[in-house]
Amino acid sequence: MPDSSDARRKPVTERRPPARVPSSVRWTARFLALAGVVDLLTVLLPPARYRLSLLTEVVPLTGVQTARAATAAVGLLLIYLSVGLRRRTREAWFLAVALALVSAALNVLKGLDLDAAAISAGLLAALLGGRRDYCAAVERTSRWRALAALAGFGAAGLAVGVAEIAVRSRALEPGQSPRLWVVDAAEGMVGVTGPLRFTRPAVADAVSLTTGTMGLLAAAVALVLLLRPLGRRPGHTPDDVERIGRLLATHGRQDSLGYFALRPDKSVIWSPTGKAGVAYRVIWGVSLASGDPIGDPEAWPGAVEAWLADCRRNRWTPAVLGCGERAGLAYAKQGLNAIELGDEALVDVAEFALDGRSMRAVRQAVGRVERAGYTCHLARQRDLSPDMLAEARRACHQLRDGEVERGFSMALSRVGDPADGDCLLVLARDADGRLRGLLQFVPWGDDGLSLDVMRRDRAADNGLIEYMVVTVLRQAADLGVSRVSLNFAVLRSVFARGDRLGAGPVLRLWYHVLMLASRYWQLESLYRANAKYLPRWQPRYLCYPSMADLPRIGLAALRAEAFLTMPPIRLRPRTLPEVATAKQVATWG
Structure with a gap:
């Protein structure tokens, strides 16, 4: 299966x-x-x-x-x-x-x-x-910033060069005034040998190396500022949020990732009719869309065309992370290429059962946790008391593996927001009543759930995650849920077939490379964790303009998913005119 x-x-x-x-x-x-x-x-x-x-x-x-x-x-x-x-x-x-x-x-x-x-x-x-x-x-402000950086770094480099000459002044031949020090440092920054004469060639080479390096640094920083593409501060207007909600209510069954368009770090470009939109975020000159377009599939081409026009206007590289096959065709018709990125695990609630040899490991894990006295409570967020919701927020933060909240294309990255009343929270407690595990599922249409947050206390009994997932699948029918989307498995087919008899050399090479990468990013273990529920695998695609753009797109995707993080330095962002609510601006600040 x-x-x-x-x-x-x-x-x-x-x-x-x-x-x-x-x-x-x-x-x-x-x-x-x-x-x-x-x-x-x-x-x-x-x-x-x-x-x-x-x-x-x-x-x-x-x-x-x-x-x-x-x-x-x-x-x-x-x-x-x-x-x-x-x-x-x-x-x-x-x-x-x-x-x-x-x-x-x-x-x-x-x-x-x-x-x-x-x-x-x-x-x-x-x-x-x-x-x-x-x-x-290039916008006018970037030109002035490039000139200011060139002047600033140039002045700093000149000061460093003069300071080094002063420190090494004993190696100068007699009769050379300090005015020549400035001239020599300035000429060294542009790669020209200055007028100063040193008694030791090694000192002259050291001064030339310092001034030349500072000049190259000034030119490089100015060039980066001049050529870097414009950014755009992410965020939704209240009208965007309302429109996304309406489209999810009518067309939410199309994509299990549709609800994640409400992430606060995404923006939306709408089709001319307003019946569809593309959710995206701009990172390092890449306009990174995720999932399928929102709304009526008949209006997808207009939304895709509007998004690509925005990319051309601002010189951004377009890319789509994790779209389905139908959306991949819509992007391909607009000129993008598509490659399979991996598979999403989908479980049909009516077909799920713990019987049979293939479910033995899951059945044993669930039984072990139940015998240890664990209990599971399922509730829509709007039905939880304020105390329980506050406890869930604390647990979500405390049980997170690391300080960084990862996710972009398949994560909401928030728990307990008043706007997410339809989200399903799963709270697992041990025999003493302590909260030891938490799951959050976002709505997928009117009869589906899509896994968002998965937390587990490392000191809890093994099998806690299986226990929570199985509890959801057992009680899904009572909640009016007929299908559940679990995690995404990157390049799942390689793990599934790479070690089998008859696998070709290329597939085996891919398999060993991914197994090596799994030591750091848990790619293989995530696939195994999904496969144990015998899901139906739905492929997801990466869309891109050309092969030459893939390295930049890959880095932007890793940055969006928080696998590449930046040091916590607050810089004034360079952005296009934005539309954002005061509440969102306060959240960013």
């Missing part, structure tokens, strides 16, 4: 010509990154002696060394700039043209590397030939 759905799956292949970055821009961006890699390789490889001897007859050796260091910096900037170029901004194009010119000149100056210079010249020709493709403008 766990694998019976594999044969019924249909590939998500129907699509129309993609409305995304033109192929000429993508190839130029790749060419830009290639030129940067070539620059780095030519710096790492020793120069040909006969070329170097010819060059030093015209250019001083210090100039050649400076050109090599500057080529490495330009190579790194070209690689970084290739990402900004895909967003088709005029600023990125201007910088790419300037760096291509500089790269060509530096490759000649550092060792007569005419082949690398030819690559830079070819890049310059490609950029000039496609200049009309780069029409998106």
Whole structure:
């Protein structure tokens, strides 16, 4: 039964010509990154002696060394700039043209590397030939911030350079005024050997390294600020919340993840008719949607098109995390690619039973917990007393594994909010009446539940989670529930078939890689925990524009799901005009 759905799956292949970055821009961006890699390789490889001897007859050796260091910096900037170029901004194009010119000149100056210079010249020709493709403008505030960062880091670098020269002033030749210290530090920041003369070459090299590093840091920070995409503060307006609620009431059966669109860190873009919407969050230049669009499936194309238009307008990379097959087809028709991400475990309440050999482990775990005196209380949140709800909130926080609340696409990340009265809470107590486990299920239409929160006291008896889940499945019919969605298993088919007889080498390789990753992220154990209930597996997909975008999308998804966390530093966010309630703003602050 766990694998019976594999044969019924249909590939998500129907699509129309993609409305995304033109192929000429993508190839130029790749060419830009290639030129940067070539620059780095030519710096790492020793120069040909006969070329170097010819060059030093015209250019001083210090100039050649400076050109090599500057080529490495330009190579790194070209690689970084290739990402900004895909967003088709005029600023990125201007910088790419300037760096291509500089790269060509530096490759000649550092060792007569005419082949690398030819690559830079070819890049310059490609950029000039496609200049009309780069029409998106960076907002004015980002330009001023980039200039301010360049000036600030430049002044700090100049001060550091002058301070280092002052500390090492004993190594200076006599008769050099402090004014030359400033000139030498400033020229060192742009990769030029300054006028100061040192008695020890090692001291001169140390000063050049410090000033050059500070100059490169100033340029890199300014470039990052100039090219980074706009963000958008997440949140729903009261009208959004009301509209989502209406659509979930009429079309909530379509997707078990629909209720998670109410997360406070998501926004919604609506179709022109207002009958459907896409819930998303912007992270690191990726507009990350989750689940299926909300609302009437007939209106999904309009909502998807509006969301993609918003991505193009703000130069965001679109991606969809965990959509179903029907939604995957809707996204594919708008030009996105789709790959299977994993499977969601769905249990039909009418078919569930603890009988049979296949359910022996679950049956034994439930019996062991029942004999230990545990009891389970099920109630809709609106039916709990204030004291019990407060106790559930405390338990949710205290029993959490770690300090970070994980989840984005398949988690609500809140317990006890007055707006979630239809959520089902499962409270498990031991023989002494202490709360030792908690589950929260969100509504899935009018006859389904979708697992959200799962907490267990580590000191409680083994099998407590199985006991709570089985209790829900046993009493689901009395609650008017006919189907229950459990956890999501990433790449479930690999775990299911990777160690079987006849598995191919690629599948076995994937299996061993995922088993290694499971040591850190519990991928395999999560699949096993779901499989023991003999669910029906429903595939979920990841939609993306191109293979080149997958690394950025993967990092954004890990950040959204809180597997990658940022240090707790409060910075003033750079956002687009937002719509948010005062209550939401107070919550963020």
